[in-house]
Amino acid sequence: MFLDFFYFLRERYAMGISLREWMTLLAALEQGLHGATLTGFYQLCRITLVKRESDLDQFDQAFLDYFRETAQLDEIPEKFLRWLERPAAQNIGAYHQLMAKANLAYSNEEVTRMLRERLATQKEAHNQGSFYVGTGGASPFGRDGYSPKGIRIDGESRFRGAFAVAGQRRFRDFREDQVLDIRQFQMAFRRLRQYSSGDDVPESEFSLEKTVQATCRNAGRLTVSYQKPRRNTIKLLLLMDSGGSMYHYSKLCSGLFQAANQANHFKDLRIYYFHNCVYDRLYTDPRIQPRDSVATDWTLKQFGPEYRVAFVGDAQMNPAELLETSYFSFNRYGVNETTGIQWLRRFRERYPHIVWLNPEERPQGGRFWTASYDAIAELFGGMYRLTLEGLNEALKALLARN
Numbered sequence: 165m166f167l168d169f170f171y172f173l174r175e176r177y178a179m180g181i182s183l184r185e186w187m188t189l190l191a192a193l194e195q196g197l198h199g200a201t202l203t204g205f206y207q208l209c210r211i212t213l214v215k216r217e218s219d220l221d222q223f224d225q226a227f228l229d230y231f232r233e234t235a236q237l238d239e240i241p242e243k244f245l246r247w248l249e250r251p252a253a254q255n256i257g258a259y260h261q262l263m264a265k266a267n268l269a270y271s272n273e274e275v276t277r278m279l280r281e282r283l284a285t286q287k288e289a290h291n292q293g294s295f296y297v298g299t300g301g302a303s304p305f306g307r308d309g310y311s312p313k314g315i316r317i318d319g320e321s322r323f324r325g326a327f328a329v330a331g332q333r334r335f336r337d338f339r340e341d342q343v344l345d346i347r348q349f350q351m352a353f354r355r356l357r358q359y360s361s362g363d364d365v366p367e368s369e370f371s372l373e374k375t376v377q378a379t380c381r382n383a384g385r386l387t388v389s390y391q392k393p394r395r396n397t398i399k400l401l402l403l404m405d406s407g408g409s410m411y412h413y414s415k416l417c418s419g420l421f422q423a424a425n426q427a428n429h430f431k432d433l434r435i436y437y438f439h440n441c442v443y444d445r446l447y448t449d450p451r452i453q454p455r456d457s458v459a460t461d462w463t464l465k466q467f468g469p470e471y472r473v474a475f476v477g478d479a480q481m482n483p484a485e486l487l488e489t490s491y492f493s494f495n496r497y498g499v500n501e502t503t504g505i506q507w508l509r510r511f512r513e514r515y516p517h518i519v520w521l522n523p524e525e526r527p528q529g530g531r532f533w534t535a536s537y538d539a540i541a542e543l544f545g546g547m548y549r550l551t552l553e554g555l556n557e558a559l560k561a562l563l564a565r566n
Contacts, residue, residue: 169230173213177226181213188212202231263294264302264311279305279315349423352555369393398563399432400424401467401515405477406437406450413523416550417450417476434467440481441504441536442511460507464514472562473511473518476550479540480527486536508543519558523550 170186173179189212198204206227214223267275282297282305290296299307304314367390374389381387402424404417424433436446436458446463449456486504512518520540527534541547548558 172230173223173226176229177222179213179219179222179226180215185213261302264309267302267304267311267314270304275304275314348552349419349555350426352423352552352559367392398430399467399471400430400434400562401463401471401473402433402435403442403446403473403475404435404437404450405440405475406447406452407439409478409480413478414450416523420476432471434471436463438477440477440485442507443504444501444507464510469515471515471517473515474558474562475511475518475520475544476523477520478522478524479520479537479547480524481536483535483539486539505539505543508540512543517562517564518544519561520544520547521550521554521558522547525549 170181173181189209192198192208192212193205198208209227210220210223214220270278279297282295286296290298290301292298292301294302296303297305299309301309302311303309304311369391371389371391374391375387378387378389379385402420404421406414406417410417421435424430424435436448437450437452438446439452442460444460445454445457446460447453447457489501489503526537526541548554548561
């Protein structure tokens, strides 16, 4: 029973499901614990087959893939999920309310067919409408809308009018390629402890584990062993983009700031802010006020090359902001004397351990927004995505020996 599904999970999605776990699932099915529904079977599979929380999203994708025809729902492209992340204002007129009620006349098959058509033809976000996939409108598909019948795309239920939920993965946050939240930042910084003890210092700290192992190897005679102390030897200079296009990631950057402050893994931690690119002054507050600033040149002189430097920003700006001296400046300090790209070069030359973390992938399409991204990426030898996997790789690069 469902033997193909068993091999599908093990071979296609490389999930380590044992025969014992599979037999437990079959026993639960015989007892009717799934309630004779596909949703019940899905929930039962998660309980019996998934060992780790981090595997829940992988299982969700596998289940959706295997039972795609049964559920009659297509995979929702990532661009649609991004369009739906910013809901529209929740108020529609009487006309759209009537349009929403008219959706009751459609069958489930018709709504599903229309959704597939929109997925193939829709080119941009449409909100508060009655035709395209969007938010806050009368359309029979989307999120946070008013249609009494339709297909909800991810998100949370409001009026329980959806007859299906497309593309929903309840545990996306646990995937290693997902953008981080504060909990995952804290987990990543906890991993930093294994890196902070590898400096060339003498083994002067008593190690209980090594002592036990050495004593056992020495026929039970006490052999005291030591290890390198876990000192906070790392000095970190964190430079974060604030405002503009980074406003969408303000919560993410706030989480990074809090997690870094709470980590207690650094001998010294300094955090400064900039807008789009580094110019003649850096700021101690994300509101970028002149009164809360220090000279960038002072920063370079104050913090030596032993500091690890991490820039956080989307690297997307008008090319003039990167290449001209007068594009972004405050009147109190006059025109910048040095271009943004020159400041970045000075940081690159000053600090051998330096990385750039980006919450976004490289912009596609127009050259206007990719020019600054490509220039900075080339200068830094590439960028790291601000995901769990990307942060771990960036930490390894920061802590690697020359």
